[in-house]
Amino acid sequence: MTLKTPWTYVCGVYPFFQGDFEMSITSTGTIAAIATPPGDGGVGIIRISGEQALSIAKDIFHPAKDSFSGFKPYTMHYGTIVDADSVEIDDVLTVFMPGPNSYTGEDTVEINCHGGRAILSAVLGEVLAKGARLANAGEFTLRAFLNGRMDLTQAEAVAEMIHAPSRGAAQLAKVKLSGVLGERISGLRLRLEELRAQLCVAVDFPEDELECLPLEQMQSEVGDAVKNISEILSGVERTKAWREGGLAVLSGKVNAGKSSLLNALLGRNRAIVTDIPGTTRDFIEETLNLDGLQVRVVDTAGLRETSDAVELAGVDMGRDLASQADLVLLIIDGSKPFALADLDPQFADMADKCLAVINKSDLEQADPSPAVIMRESGYEVVEISAKKGQGIERLAALIREHILQGAGEPDPDELVPNSRQAASLKKAHVELEELMGDIAMQVPYDLLGVRLESACSSLSEITGEITPQEVLNSIFENFCVGK
Structure with missing residues (x-):
């Protein structure tokens, strides 16, 4: 394992040097x-x-x-x-x-x-x-x-338990820590290896009267493996928010109340709030725990035309963050005249990803009401007063609901691979689907064996039977010292 670490202090007191060195996997x-x-x-x-x-x-x-x-x-x-x-x-x-x-x-x-x-x-x-x-x-x-x-699935689950952003994520990691995922993957690989062995017999002894697996039965076996892999992969996207947390971005014009809303959600003064337009020039990120779901909330620079290079960079950064977000909170000052044309063009066709937050509901509302305009345009609307704390609990519940997108609570017994494991499973899945097509076309046994070998290799990477050194390096060097 190659590690490049400068002088470090254990607990801030005891110095040690890890330097540049190669640690053998043994x-x-x-x-x-x-x-x-x-x-x-x-x-x-x-x-x-x-x-x-x-x-x-x-x-x-x-x-x-x-x-x-x-x-x-x-x-x-x-x-x-x-x-x-x-x-x-x-x-x-x-x-x-x-x-x-x-x-x-x-x-x-x-x-x-x-x-x-x-x-x-x-x-x-x-x-x-x-x-x-x-x-x-x-x-x-x-x-x-x-x-x-x-x-290897259990080893990765150790790190996932430590870094779990929510109780649901910890439970998903706990299932893998028990070894159930590794056992299921090993069982799949074992059956595919048995198919490989039978193919090898047919290839090596083509003229001998040896029992060989019929193609119809082989296709059925491979189809079962494809179904199994699909079942394991089914929970990856659905549980992503639980495993990785969500990202909610506050966006809107200057002085709409984005920073005030961030402070209201946090229950403390984190962002500077003034009447001066352009106060927020960079983005400010904080983490909320919404009933067990971890959500990163980012306050971005107010959207407006500006010649200030620093503020403009902040605006561009805010737009980029909004494009990556699971949910964009469009903060609109409900006390000022508003038209749909006032929305930033970036959000014109993103109603499904946006929540219109009409702020300053404690003040007299503009006519026509921004809330009515946004509802009629297909946006879900929530009215709040960040300054008075009105509607904040409702907003927090909606943020949680949108980021989960109906996924619900994670099944405590569900097997959900991490991104590395999912990538290997997808490679095996593709090979096996291609193999089913080859079987239907009666491709020669030796070529069928190549696809099986590739699928087995991908599954072996997941559990660690066959895993490249660089993969092991990337896994273990991300652990904390002491675990």
Whole structure:
């Protein structure tokens, strides 16, 4: 695994250098890292894995009880960690988990100490001084994969659990962490490999009277595989918002109340609000949790003609963000005269992606009403007062509803592949559909075997039986250090 990382500080105190180096996929040596997030906390954990884990723990751990006779596996032992001069660093709880029945499949020790930065750095320093090296990003999970403790779908699910933007996303990752997706993919691949074996018999012994799979039965088997893959892929788009969160962009003319609305949604003053047009020149992004759904809300520069190069760049950036958004909130000042021609041309044919938010409902409304004009033009409308907080809860509910687009709550038992897994499944799906056409045309067995081999290879990439080094690199280097 090639990592290019500058000088970094563990918990902001203990410096280490990862530099430019090539880590073999056959990871060796005893590794250690802080397994809890940087910063101060009640508890911090130092994780050690490898053949020296137990001996290091014995060197630096002093038990509180005289009756202590050694580390009993999977049992918390209370004592202190001492440095090379026998000075106590902290009171700790230490547990030893022998391989292969540990997370990594190797001897593993976890030291639970107070979560202060200085304490964690000092304890980690003693562990490294005894012969361990600092773990690379994701190296504990990499070892679990290499040691057969999990397949690649489970390894990726670990990272997905950590970074899940919603409870629904965490549940979807949990299903994969159990190994169900890997088992289903492996079952599909195994059946296709059996078909390959039967084709090889027909190709290698064409003149022998050996039993060969009839083409009709082969087409049926391949059709079942295509159906299975389609079922697995069916939830990818539907659950995207749960897995990745949504993007809602606030757009509209200057002084329509976009920044005030952002502040109202957040329940705090995040954006500067003034009567001066063009106050917001860049975009401001914040995250909302709407009943378990994570939504990025972006306040963009007000739309108007301007000769100010900086403001113009902000306007262009806002339009670009709107084109990428799951939902665009068109903020309109309901107290001022409005015509449909006032809408930015970008949103003229985007009623299905836009929600017309008529702001300043606490003031006397213009005649004709902007709300009526937008409804008659096919836009869904919600009337609010960002300043008074009126209609904000209704608006938040509509944002959630639009981004989910009727997907509903995720099925807690549903198998949903991530983008990498989905790409490999789609490649296999295409090959198998082409194979069904080839079978119908009675293409020679050896050519049918090439398609089967390609489909099997794509499925193997998902579970890790056959996965290029660069793919493994990209997966594990995105993990946090300590997991």
